[in-house]
Amino acid sequence: MNTTISLSKACAALALVLSFTACSWDEIDTTQLECAVNITLAEPSSGVTDSDVQVDRVRYFVYESTGKTWTLRDEMTGETTIRPDGTADLKLSLTNENLYSIIFWADCRPQGSEEERFILDPESATVTMNTTRCVANDPRSDAFFAVSPVRGGVPGVSVILWHALAKVNVMTKALPVDAETCGITMSNVPVAFNFMSYDVTSERSEVSFASSSCSALPQLVSGMDTMAYAYLFAPADKMKDSAVSVTLSGSSTYTLRKENVPLQRNRKTDVECTIGQ
Secondary structure, rough: OOOEEHHHHHHHHHHHHOOOOOOHHHHHOOOOEEEEEEEOOOOOOOOOOOOOOOOOOEEEEEEEOOOOOEEEEEEEEEEEEEEEOEEEEEEEEEEEEOEEEEEEEOOOOOOOOOOOOOOEOOOEEEEOOOOOOEOOHHHHHHOEEEEEEEEEEEEEEEEEEEEEEEEEEEOOOOOOOOEEEEEEEEEEEEEEOOOOOEEOOEEEEEEEEEEEEOOOOOOOEEEEEEEEEEEEOOOOOOEEEEEEEEEEOOOOEEEEEEEEEEEOOOOOOEEEEEOOO
């Protein structure tokens, strides 16, 4: 059964600027035309989330405008592989002159019997974090997205996918030498994103990122070690009402907490904690 979405909610999704291959509508006289989509992951710049990207696929689904609503085209839902250079391609057959909105979500495929990190729901145009799957210090937990308007008849479209998440780094100037694992719990954080409103949903939750090895985490700056990091949803504008708790384990166990941690989509927040505080 096809799903429809209000056109008024979708208008914000059409603000992304795309690079369209030039084409004259007068020269096209067929109904179904193939559109080649070229996908590129955004290059990180100063202040944004790290460039250690390990995503390996793009999942996508397509809506077609039917006047005042958007109808999900089930036959144009799927995924394509991302190449090592951060690019991908796919081809879609679109009806000439009709308006479409294509949602792209790039992340890592589950390995073996793993569950998905992110649950996509094309019918509601949302993506939700699988909070039972969250692990600290996991570079495969990053993700990218785009919502792109396309008009049928355009033979080629180029789309840039941007970071969908915020990153929290919890650091210290004196990481104990016996530290082995570290986990993070974030309180009052968004757990889902709505593509058509182009923002996180109103639902807030406490999310625990299971402990993972912290013995090989990189230094951010001279003398400052990362104890743990995590990726999570955040709005485009900074929110400051979340808190972070960190559990550092080895021969001793430490629990640290910071209030009013600022979070912002496509941004990295460095939180300094002092062991024993």
